[in-house]
Amino acid sequence: MRPCTSSDTSPSDTPPPRTSPSCTPPADAPPAGSRAPTDVLVVGGGIIGLVTAWRAAQRGLSVAVVDPAPGGGAAQVAAGMLAAVTELHHGEQTLLALNLASARRYPAFAAELAEASGCGPGGLGYRACGTLAVALDSDDRAHLRELHALQRRSGLESEWLSGRECRRLEPMLAPGVRGGLRVDGDHQVDPRRLAAALLVACERAGVALHRAWAERLSVVRDRARGVVLADGTELHAGQTVLAAGSLSGRLAGVPDDVLPPVRPVKGQVLRLSVPKPYAPFLSRTVRAVVRGSHVYLVPRENGELVVGATSEELGWDTTVTAGGVYELLRDAHELVPGITELPLTETRAGLRPGSPDNAPLLGPTRLPGLQLATGHYRNGVLLTPLTGEVMAHSLVTGELPDEALAFTPRRFAEPSLVPPTQSFTEQPA
Numbered sequence: 001m002r003p004c005t006s007s008d009t010s011p012s013d014t015p016p017p018r019t020s021p022s023c024t025p026p027a028d029a030p031p032a033g034s035r036a037p038t039d040v041l042v043v044g045g046g047i048i049g050l051v052t053a054w055r056a057a058q059r060g061l062s063v064a065v066v067d068p069a070p071g072g073g074a075a076q077v078a079a080g081m082l083a084a085v086t087e088l089h090h091g092e093q094t095l096l097a098l099n100l101a102s103a104r105r106y107p108a109f110a111a112e113l114a115e116a117s118g119c120g121p122g123g124l125g126y127r128a129c130g131t132l133a134v135a136l137d138s139d140d141r142a143h144l145r146e147l148h149a150l151q152r153r154s155g156l157e158s159e160w161l162s163g164r165e166c167r168r169l170e171p172m173l174a175p176g177v178r179g180g181l182r183v184d185g186d187h188q189v190d191p192r193r194l195a196a197a198l199l200v201a202c203e204r205a206g207v208a209l210h211r212a213w214a215e216r217l218s219v220v221r222d223r224a225r226g227v228v229l230a231d232g233t234e235l236h237a238g239q240t241v242l243a244a245g246s247l248s249g250r251l252a253g254v255p256d257d258v259l260p261p262v263r264p265v266k267g268q269v270l271r272l273s274v275p276k277p278y279a280p281f282l283s284r285t286v287r288a289v290v291r292g293s294h295v296y297l298v299p300r301e302n303g304e305l306v307v308g309a310t311s312e313e314l315g316w317d318t319t320v321t322a323g324g325v326y327e328l329l330r331d332a333h334e335l336v337p338g339i340t341e342l343p344l345t346e347t348r349a350g351l352r353p354g355s356p357d358n359a360p361l362l363g364p365t366r367l368p369g370l371q372l373a374t375g376h377y378r379n380g381v382l383l384t385p386l387t388g389e390v391m392a393h394s395l396v397t398g399e400l401p402d403e404a405l406a407f408t409p410r411r412f413a414e415p416s417l418v419p420p421t422q423s424f425t426e427q428p429a
């Protein structure tokens with residue numbers, strides 16, 4: 001039996017089985033083998049679970065997190081682009097509003113977390129460096145022109161540049177670049193440092209960490225009461241938050257009608273390093289769609305260059321494949337030929353928690369005592385600041401704040417709950 005956490009890195013492509021949902025309700029009083037109840041128990045110690053725990057603890061709630069390796073999960077693989085504008089898609093205006101709201105919070109969030117964790121200014125690797133999305137051929141250029149039009153209709157700032165203007169900004173770009181979009185508002189953060197800082201901030205805020213697998217949800221008299229660990233220990237809580245990334249739909253004991261419809265979407269990512277004589281190799285994130293596949297290069301101040309990412313629907317498989325590495329290097333090389341000179345330091349695959357509408361599931365479910373913070377898909381790092389605030393509000397008040405109402409987990413069963421698009425509506429071109 002495989003328990004459910006956010007930090008699964010098994011190469012197996014077999015979905016972790018759910019245990020029987022027919023869990024025996026324990027008695028009201030915590031029996032032997034159980035711990036004192038907390039206000040909140042977060043299942044999953046990835047960045048979404050940790051930010052939820054940290055913000056809830058700051059609001060005066062007693063909080064515990066259960067995860068065998070807190071601070072792990074998809075953040076150990078993610079590149080950390082904060083790409084609200086360059087990753088805009090048709091039909092995702094409501095998600096765009098949430099993404100922009102979180103992006104706006106990043107500078108203050110990064111400063112507060114750096115202080116709370118003691119990692120110091122700049123310790124999260126937050127860089128307001130901007131992004132350049134470029135086109136390599138006429139198909140790519142047509143795609144980018146469409147994106148530009150959508151951005152303008154959505155009131156977003158981006159500037160069309162000729163190929164020459166792109167290369168003036170980033171001299172390492174291939175001479176064949178046909179044009180590009182300069183987006184000065186899409187920045188980056190280092191997700192590994194973000195996860196490490198959140199873990200320290202949680203500990204300093206008094207969050208209890210249970211380094212174990214959650215085996216199943218306890219449901220007593222139609223209310224979630226916490227979880228049972230693999231060793232039989234019971235963790236009781238007033239509210240349980242399922243924040244287990246791509247595995248959030250696998251926790252045994254969760255009734256089928258509240259089980260989050262998340263699925264794993266594999267992303268293979270490479271890490272290279274830029275030796276001092278080559279620096280600065282790139283000054284901002286550079287990305288493109290090459291033959292229909294997204295490729296991005298994210299340069300960090302410490303010389304790391306992250307190249308991502310594949311997008312594969314292969315269940316819980318996290319194998320790094322020759323084909324995945326080949327395609328990423330081939331596409332990155334077309335964009336920035338000098339990349340083949342750099343040392344390749346790491347290859348890794350992670351699992352994005354995909355949802356049916358590519359948007360997160362936040363807040364109360366129809367099962368009293370169970371809330372969700374999952375399904376962030378391509379935007380987990382970007383949405384971390386906002387998710388922490390939204391979840392803390394929801395845990396304290398029992399309701400989502402207005403800006404997150406559209407992301408209720410109940411929207412799939414009850415579409416009438418979703419308010420009309422907020423902030424603005426896309427107009428036809």
Ligand code: GLY
Nearest residue numbers: 267308309378379
């Ligand atoms: N947001 C980048 C990715 O999911 O690959």
